[in-house]
Amino acid sequence: MNDHAGTVAHQLIAAHLIDGDMVAGEEIALRIDQTLTQDATGTLVMLELEAMQLDRVQTELSAQYVDHNLLQEDFRNPDDHRFLKSACNRFGVWYSRAGNGVSHPTHMQRFGKPGKTLLGSDSHSCAAGSLGMLAIGAGGLEVAMAMAGEPFYLTMPEIWGIELTGELPDWVSAKDIILELLRRHGVDGGIGRILEYHGPGLNQLSAMDRHVIANMGAELGATTSVFPADEQVERFLRSEQRGDDFTPLVAEQDANYDRTDCIDLATLVPLIARPSSPGDVVPVSEVAGEPIQQAYIGSSANPGYRDFAIAAEIVRDGRVHDDVSFDINPTSRSLLETLMRDGYIAPLIHAGGRLHQAGCNGCIGMGQAPASESNSLRTTPRNFPGRSGTQDDRVWLCSPETAAASALAGTITDPRSLDRQAPRIPEPDDPIINAHNLIAPLPESIARSTDLDKGPNIQSLPDLAPLDDELRLPVGLCVGDDVSTDEIMPAGARVLPYRSNIPRIAEFVYEAVDPDYVSRAKKLGDHIIVGGRNYGQGSSREHAALAPRHLGLRLVIARSFARIHWQNLVNFGVLPLTFEDPGDADKLKAGDIVVLTALHAQLREGGPVSATLVGDDHRLGLRHQLSHRQIDVLITGGLIPWQRQQHPH
Ligand code: MIC
Numbered sequence: 001m002n003d004h005a006g007t008v009a010h011q012l013i014a015a016h017l018i019d020g021d022m023v024a025g026e027e028i029a030l031r032i033d034q035t036l037t038q039d040a041t042g043t044l045v046m047l048e049l050e051a052m053q054l055d056r057v058q059t060e061l062s063a064q065y066v067d068h069n070l071l072q073e074d075f076r077n078p079d080d081h082r083f084l085k086s087a088c089n090r091f092g093v094w095y096s097r098a099g100n101g102v103s104h105p106t107h108m109q110r111f112g113k114p115g116k117t118l119l120g121s122d123s124h125s126c127a128a129g130s131l132g133m134l135a136i137g138a139g140g141l142e143v144a145m146a147m148a149g150e151p152f153y154l155t156m157p158e159i160w161g162i163e164l165t166g167e168l169p170d171w172v173s174a175k176d177i178i179l180e181l182l183r184r185h186g187v188d189g190g191i192g193r194i195l196e197y198h199g200p201g202l203n204q205l206s207a208m209d210r211h212v213i214a215n216m217g218a219e220l221g222a223t224t225s226v227f228p229a230d231e232q233v234e235r236f237l238r239s240e241q242r243g244d245d246f247t248p249l250v251a252e253q254d255a256n257y258d259r260t261d262c263i264d265l266a267t268l269v270p271l272i273a274r275p276s277s278p279g280d281v282v283p284v285s286e287v288a289g290e291p292i293q294q295a296y297i298g299s300s301a302n303p304g305y306r307d308f309a310i311a312a313e314i315v316r317d318g319r320v321h322d323d324v325s326f327d328i329n330p331t332s333r334s335l336l337e338t339l340m341r342d343g344y345i346a347p348l349i350h351a352g353g354r355l356h357q358a359g360c361n362g363c364i365g366m367g368q369a370p371a372s373e374s375n376s377l378r379t380t381p382r383n384f385p386g387r388s389g390t391q392d393d394r395v396w397l398c399s400p401e402t403a404a405a406s407a408l409a410g411t412i413t414d415p416r417s418l419d420r421q422a423p424r425i426p427e428p429d430d431p432i433i434n435a436h437n438l439i440a441p442l443p444e445s446i447a448r449s450t451d452l453d454k455g456p457n458i459q460s461l462p463d464l465a466p467l468d469d470e471l472r473l474p475v476g477l478c479v480g481d482d483v484s485t486d487e488i489m490p491a492g493a494r495v496l497p498y499r500s501n502i503p504r505i506a507e508f509v510y511e512a513v514d515p516d517y518v519s520r521a522k523k524l525g526d527h528i529i530v531g532g533r534n535y536g537q538g539s540s541r542e543h544a545a546l547a548p549r550h551l552g553l554r555l556v557i558a559r560s561f562a563r564i565h566w567q568n569l570v571n572f573g574v575l576p577l578t579f580e581d582p583g584d585a586d587k588l589k590a591g592d593i594v595v596l597t598a599l600h601a602q603l604r605e606g607g608p609v610s611a612t613l614v615g616d617d618h619r620l621g622l623r624h625q626l627s628h629r630q631i632d633v634l635i636t637g638g639l640i641p642w643q644r645q646q647h648p649h
Contacts, residue, residue, distance in 0.1 A: 536565025
């Protein structure tokens with residue numbers, strides 16, 4: 001009997017369990033109903049489907065969004081868009097055209113369904129937990145497997161009940177709730193856990209408010225976040241003219257959680273995450289008065305109608321400060337039309353807002369980079385160093401209320417200090433629904449004869465060698481705690497166009513951390529990276545595993561790993577090990593040689609893995625948390641060769 005039986009998360013997992021026991025820490029296999037891919041990760045997914053010789057996706061629904069690589073400086077990004085469209089035609093996938101909208105809210109509006117599982121090649125896919133779905137971010141290869149009808153393997157998480165009580169005060173909104181959790185628990189507080197929200201405070205949170213909270217569960221490192229499918233979800237689906245897709249899903253009366261936390265919403269104040277970690281959260285009032293150069297509205301972390309409408313109300317009849325760039329990033333074309341209809345775009349523009357196309361845009365450094373060493377206030381989910389496209393950036397994360405109030409003042413401003421009544425704006429009951437830019441899959445008979453349209457920048461996946469039984473490897477790089485995938489494999493307008501070209505994108509690995517890493521790795525060949533706690537936090541980009549693997553990375557030894565990156569390393573044949581004694585991390589330096597013998601047997605035995613440091617008597621005690629399946633995957637050289645071995649043609 002599980003402690004958490006009866007929770008929403010338990011019910012969702014139980015209904016999709018193909019293999020394994022629902023015991024925290026054990027590997028389970030789940031059936032995936034829906035998949036989501038976006039362009040920056042989707043090109044590899046489609047190449048992987050090609051490598052797997054897939055005929056047609058086996059999911060109930062798969063959708064591909066073009067929302068990240070929207071700047072078209074040359075042929076590369078538009079070639080990727082065209083390739084993706086051809087791949088959607090070929091494999092039977094919905095295609096959301098460039099500029100149609102950010103994947104997560106768009107998926108929620110058009111396709112999200114309570115009770116279903118969703119696997120997405122974007123770490124913020126967990127946002128769909130707002131609808132009572134089990135929605136998980138994963139590396140592209142995992143998503144490709146799910147599209148092919150394979151189960152998704154996952155370490156069974158603990159279920160963490162977060163009870164919400166009380167009423168949100170004026171000027172405090174959903175973003176402040178998730179920032180409060182990040183303040184309490186930090187960027188690794190959610191690792192190995194599903195956050196399930198419950199309690200009377202839920203009633204006042206619309207489905208889109210819940211999206212804000214579920215989305216940034218990724219910043220806590222959580223496996224996912226789950227909300228019940230209740231009246232708010234029903235109201236949302238009805239407003240999207242999809243009332244028939246509603247099925248209630250709530251926790252049973254006597255449901256227990258593995259651990260609990262409680263937030264009295266009435267006690268919250270406007271919060272802000274300081275540069276450059278989503279976990280470094282303080283009250284806005286503590287940092288008020290700092291001059292800013294940018295205020296940024298939009299992204300999957302604040303995608304709702306009310307997020308833009310509130311900002312419009314705040315700046316209405318006002319004027320953005322002379323030193324501030326006020327960047328408005330609508331989440332979707334439908335939202336933009338609805339905001340225009342209801343008169344909320346004009347005040348934003350009139351006050352000085354710069355209106356950009358619907359998409360992820362500056363959130364991932366695709367334009368809108370801030371000026372050097374200046375403060376940028378954003379409603380986006382992440383502020384890892386350099387992610388904005390500016391090396392010495394100072395990005396802060398906050399609510400639209402705080403961003404808009406600060407845009408007027410030119411300094412960080414607590415919205416409660418505005419001399420006016422707080423606007424309260426609900427999500428609309430009748431949003432404009434524009435499905436013109438969502439292209440349905442072709443019938444199978446036509447799809448089969450469709451060719452993939454690959455431009456010259458699109459390269460097939462490199463072949464990867466199996467993992468040897470004996471390794472003698474030099475340490476190529478040592479890094480500290482909380483290294484994000486933005487630091488391992490930078491994004492931004494310069495690098496993103498190479499997402500479908502692994503040899504080329506590999507030239508940028510660890511660029512800002514150690515500009516010599518790439519040339520050193522090339523000289524060393526096979527090598528090790530040593531990391532600290534929460535290694536690889538942040539995005540799902542498998543390029544952060546595959547590109548260093550292409551440069552010869554075979555082993556990462558860290559104090560601990562972020563979930564998705566850990567899985568991505570395994571999928572591309574890089575062995576992730578942790579230190580038995582975390583202090584050992586400080587003993588290793590670049591150039592040291594580490595030897596592992598009888599490695600396959602050591603891994604299979606499941607106990608400590610022993611290694612030696614050449615020229616030193618010190619025995620390194622290492623550990624792994626790999627399942628037998630993952631060990632086989634690693635030994636075979638990664639998930640693609642393993643899959644081929646399982647299903648020989
Ligand atoms: C992000 O927010 O970091 C991204 C860009 O959406 C990534 C995906 C990517 O790197 O393409 C994510 O969150 O997984």
